[in-house]
Amino acid sequence: xxxxxxxxxxxxxxxxxxxxxxxxxxxxxxxxxxxxxxxxxxxxxxxxxxxxxxxxxxxxxxxxxxxxxxxxx
Amino acid sequence: xxxxxxxxxxxxxxxxxxxxxxxxxxxxxxxxxxxxxxxxxxxxxxxxxxxxxxxxxxxxxxxxxxxxxxxxxxxxxxxxxxxxxxxxxxxxxxxxxxxxxxxxxxxxxxxxxxxxxxxxxxxxxxxxxxxxxxxxxxxxxxxxxxxxxxxxxxxxxxx
Numbered sequence: 001x002x003x004x005x006x007x008x009x010x011x012x013x014x015x016x017x018x019x020x021x022x023x024x025x026x027x028x029x030x031x032x033x034x035x036x037x038x039x040x041x042x043x044x045x046x047x048x049x050x051x052x053x054x055x056x057x058x059x060x061x062x063x064x065x066x067x068x069x070x071x072x073x
Numbered sequence: 074x075x076x077x078x079x080x081x082x083x084x085x086x087x088x089x090x091x092x093x094x095x096x097x098x099x100x101x102x103x104x105x106x107x108x109x110x111x112x113x114x115x116x117x118x119x120x121x122x123x124x125x126x127x128x129x130x131x132x133x134x135x136x137x138x139x140x141x142x143x144x145x146x147x148x149x150x151x152x153x154x155x156x157x158x159x160x161x162x163x164x165x166x167x168x169x170x171x172x173x174x175x176x177x178x179x180x181x182x183x184x185x186x187x188x189x190x191x192x193x194x195x196x197x198x199x200x201x202x203x204x205x206x207x208x209x210x211x212x213x214x215x216x217x218x219x220x221x222x223x224x225x226x227x228x229x230x231x232x
Binding site: 005006013014018021043047055 | 074087093094095098102103115163164168171176177186207212213215216220229230231232
């Protein structure tokens with residue numbers, strides 16, 4: 001899905017909880033987060049953390065060294 | 074998280090599943106600053122606006138349909154139809170922003186981090202083991218929505 005959107009001329013970035021799989025699938029840009037499945041934005045009712053993760057995700061959208069997998073720490 | 078932390082059942086699945094590799098990897102150059110961009114979310118948490126058609130977990134190979142979630146949706150009212158045993162649903166049930174951070178996008182617009190929130194966002198059902206129809210049928214429709222709304226950036230959030 002991500003590749004199809006990117007191919008249509010819209011820049012994309014995804015969160016990944018399973019970077020080992022993401023490296024196989026090779027979407028254009030992904031940010032690996034250190035959380036469990038079901039918690040891509042970290043924690044429920046944690047707006048500050050969720051905003052910080054979104055900002056980190058937005059920060060990789062300009063990257064052109066695709067496929068890129070970054071890490072949120 | 075590392076695959077070694079998955080349950081045995083799901084570890085076996087991800088090891089034996091034939092993951093499709095994106096090749097060539099497309100790259101769209103973003104010509105604008107993020108602060109000027111219209112941003113949309115694409116989530117695979119199986120969230121649906123109340124009253125909208127539920128996702129159907131009985132479809133073989135996965136429910137490849139999609140739902141639109143408008144920018145003014147009340148995130149706390151969204152209904153989750155994802156039934157996968159692979160993940161703990163308590164986070165999404167307590168706060169759908171944990172997989173569909175629409176409230177956070179509005180806040181990032183207010184503080185100038187992004188330009189604006191797209192009028193429509195896309196909700197998918199994850200756990201699609203047979204992605205053929207997703208790619209052939211759903212993806213072009215999703216792309217159509219994002220293009221019609223002149224979206225600059227799409228953020229994809231799995232669960």
